[in-house]
Amino acid sequence: xxxxxxxxxxxxxxxxxxxxxxxxxxxxxxxxxxxxxxxxxxxxxxxxxxxxxxxxxxxxxxxxxxxxxxxxxxxxxxxxxxxxxxxxxxxxxxxxxxxxxxxxxxxxxxxxxxxxxxxxxxxxxxxxxxxxxxxxxxxxxxxxxxxxxxxxxxxxxxxxxxxxxxxxxxxxxxxxxxxxxxxxxxxxxxxxxxxxxxxxxxxxxxxxxxxxxxxxxxxxxxxxxxxxxxxxxxxxxxxxxxxxxxxxxx
Amino acid sequence: xxxxxxxxxxxxxxxxxxxxxxxxxxxxxxxxxxxxxxxxxxxxxxxxxxxxxxxxxxxxxxxxxxxxxxxxxxxxxxxxxxxxxxxxxxxxxxxxxxxxxxxxxxxxxxxxxxxxxxxxxxxxxxxxxxxxxxxxxxxxxxxxxxxxxxxxxxxxxxxxxxxxxxxxxxxxxxxxxxxxxxxxxxxxxxxxxxxxxxxxxxxxxxxxxxxxxxxxxxxxxxxxxxxxxxxxxxxxxxxxxxxxxxxxxxxxxxxxxxxxxxxxxxxxxxxxxxxxxxxxxxxxxxxxxxxxxxxxxxxxxxxxxxxxxxxxxxxxxxxxxxxxxxxxxxxxxxxxxxxxxxxxxxxxxxxxxxxxxxxxxxxxx
Numbered sequence: 072x073x074x075x076x077x078x079x080x081x082x083x084x085x086x087x088x089x090x091x092x093x094x095x096x097x098x099x100x101x102x103x104x105x106x107x108x109x110x111x112x113x114x115x116x117x118x119x120x121x122x123x124x125x126x127x128x129x130x131x132x133x134x135x136x137x138x139x140x141x142x143x144x145x146x147x148x149x150x151x152x153x154x155x156x157x158x159x160x161x162x163x164x165x166x167x168x169x170x171x172x173x174x175x176x177x178x179x180x181x182x183x184x185x186x187x188x189x190x191x192x193x194x195x196x197x198x199x200x201x202x203x204x205x206x207x208x209x210x211x212x213x214x215x216x217x218x219x220x221x222x223x224x225x226x227x228x229x230x231x232x233x234x235x236x237x238x239x240x241x242x243x244x245x246x247x248x249x250x251x252x253x254x255x256x257x258x259x260x261x262x263x264x265x266x267x268x269x270x271x272x273x274x275x276x277x278x279x280x281x282x283x284x285x286x287x288x289x290x291x292x293x294x295x296x297x298x299x300x301x302x303x304x305x306x307x308x309x310x311x312x313x314x315x316x317x318x319x320x321x
Numbered sequence: 322x323x324x325x326x327x328x329x330x331x332x333x334x335x336x337x338x339x340x341x342x343x344x345x346x347x348x349x350x351x352x353x354x355x356x357x358x359x360x361x362x363x364x365x366x367x368x369x370x371x372x373x374x375x376x377x378x379x380x381x382x383x384x385x386x387x388x389x390x391x392x393x394x395x396x397x398x399x400x401x402x403x404x405x406x407x408x409x410x411x412x413x414x415x416x417x418x419x420x421x422x423x424x425x426x427x428x429x430x431x432x433x434x435x436x437x438x439x440x441x442x443x444x445x446x447x448x449x450x451x452x453x454x455x456x457x458x459x460x461x462x463x464x465x466x467x468x469x470x471x472x473x474x475x476x477x478x479x480x481x482x483x484x485x486x487x488x489x490x491x492x493x494x495x496x497x498x499x500x501x502x503x504x505x506x507x508x509x510x511x512x513x514x515x516x517x518x519x520x521x522x523x524x525x526x527x528x529x530x531x532x533x534x535x536x537x538x539x540x541x542x543x544x545x546x547x548x549x550x551x552x553x554x555x556x557x558x559x560x561x562x563x564x565x566x567x568x569x570x571x572x573x574x575x576x577x578x579x580x581x582x583x584x585x586x587x588x589x590x591x592x593x594x595x596x597x598x599x600x601x602x603x604x605x606x607x608x609x610x611x612x613x614x615x616x617x618x619x620x621x622x623x624x625x626x627x628x629x630x631x632x633x634x635x636x637x638x639x640x641x642x643x644x645x646x647x648x649x650x651x652x653x654x655x656x657x658x659x660x661x662x663x664x665x666x667x668x669x670x671x672x673x674x675x676x677x678x679x680x681x682x683x684x685x686x
């Protein structure tokens with residue numbers, strides 16, 4: 072835990088009243104998300120945005136543009152290039168994220184496991200569900216992800232992104248050819264779906280919507296929690312510090 | 322065992338000149354992706370090795386594989402390879418019929434035990450004990466098992482034998498089953514396609530004769546030399562794909578100009594076959610060249626992959642006709658609506674709590 076903010080600067084601050092000063096001296100923050108993790112979050116977010124946009128266009132290409140002879144025009148090629156480039160950023164980022172789960176602080180590990188044998192954790196999941204169903208008056212304080220968020224992150228991001236990486240690299244390896252190393256690594260994906268690559272395209276496409284649904288929920292909940300919960304959310308992914316709005320326990 | 326003729330003997334007997342024979346060898350070498358150094362090897366094998374007996378059986382099928390085969394671009398394919406096969410057993414092509422034909426089959430099995438190649442066109446239906454396909458008074462599946470027992474290797478001709486094709490499409494009432502799911506103890510080469518390209522078929526047989534082994538197979542058991550690349554990888558319309566120049570409607574100007582057929586459902590990007598290189602009918606053309614998208618006929622379950630004319634095809638799993646985008650958009654719409662509703666209730670709740678807090682604060686005062 073970092074030291075509480077000193078109250079010295081506030082003494083001359085005309086905008087701060089006594090209550091503000093009392094609150095400011097009490098407020099504490101915990102350094103939760105270290106720099107590599109925060110960088111990953113935003114790089115990953117940007118990559119996913121590019122991947123969704125270009126991925127959609129690869130399935131449903133924009134109207135034909137006749138700028139020049141085909142030899143000198145590379146519109147669809149650039150769309151696919153952006154998709155592949157962002158895909159590699161996502162892959163390398165995800166590997167880096169796994170590395171940081173091992174070598175970073177313990178908060179960095181939350182994304183990769185679910186304490187499913189912990190009864191208290193399940194109780195907290197249930198509490199969070201009730202909070203979102205407006206059945207609890209006040210939320211609890213959490214340093215890391217709340218248990219429900221951890222559950223969602225695990226299924227949407229850890230499993231979802233892994234699924235997209237595996238199916239995506241399999242499809243990419245087809246372009247490199249069957250004798251490529253990547254095809255040797257991921258060719259089993261085609262066997263698993265019965266052999267037809269078209270099926271892999273379809274499930275990869277469905278996976279995009281899985282990620283888009285996550286984006287909708289994630290952005291909404293992050294902003295809502297930032298306003299309504301008792302701790303910072305959005306700024307935590309920028310500064311790394313989780314600050315709390317009150318000093319009540321729990 | 323009596324001396325079996327070589328391919329070359331048969332060819333010469335049929336009046337084929339040595340010059341034509343050597344031309345066939347070089348054509349085959351290039352079709353197999355082999356260098357010129359292999360031409361004499363192929364010629365040598367054809368001259369010296371006893372020809373490989375082939376038994377050709379037909380299950381549930383349409384005979385398009387046989388039709389393709391007899392249209393091999395080089396006359397030798399049909400004159401020689403074919404006539405040799407018909408000497409043994411092939412419903413469509415042999416002269417014998419009825420009991421005589423079935424006796425010929427038994428003869429060949431007996432005579433070349435463990436040395437013949439079993440070529441299967443079509444597949445066995447397993448429902449009702451295989452009664453949906455009867456050959457010589459018995460279910461085809463019995464003939465298939467019987468003939469496969471002593472075969473050196475099995476060739477699955479076409480999409481039927483390889484994957485099931487149309488008769489195995491959902492709901493597959495006869496339970497038509499691809500060969501490799503019935504015969505599990507023999508090496509099997511799949512030569513899919515509906516039908517496969519004639520040169521691919523003769524190429525596979527020639528390779529097996531020349532090198533005395535199966536060609537290199539890919540992950541799915543197809544000869545890698547012909548099925549190692551997608552139609553898309555070697556398509557002459559590929560530059561239009563990369564440029565983003567597509568046929569939007571079947572009768573538009575872009576169709577006339579020969580732009581890419583991706584948007585009208587061409588399955589070239591997901592289909593492994595040699596059509597865009599070897600082509601059809603003596604190298605004349607192939608579907609995309611004649612203006613129609615690839616339908617993916619050499620891929621597993623191509624009848625169950627939705628429309629031939631959509632890029633993003635309908636998912637059959639959901640019981641409704643909707644593609645990945647429609648399903649995804651509907652799901653995202655429901656979630657988005659839920660989020661909006663949740664946000665509205667949250668705001669109301671927050672306002673309510675605030676007013677209550679204000680009331681309780683004023684009461685305290």
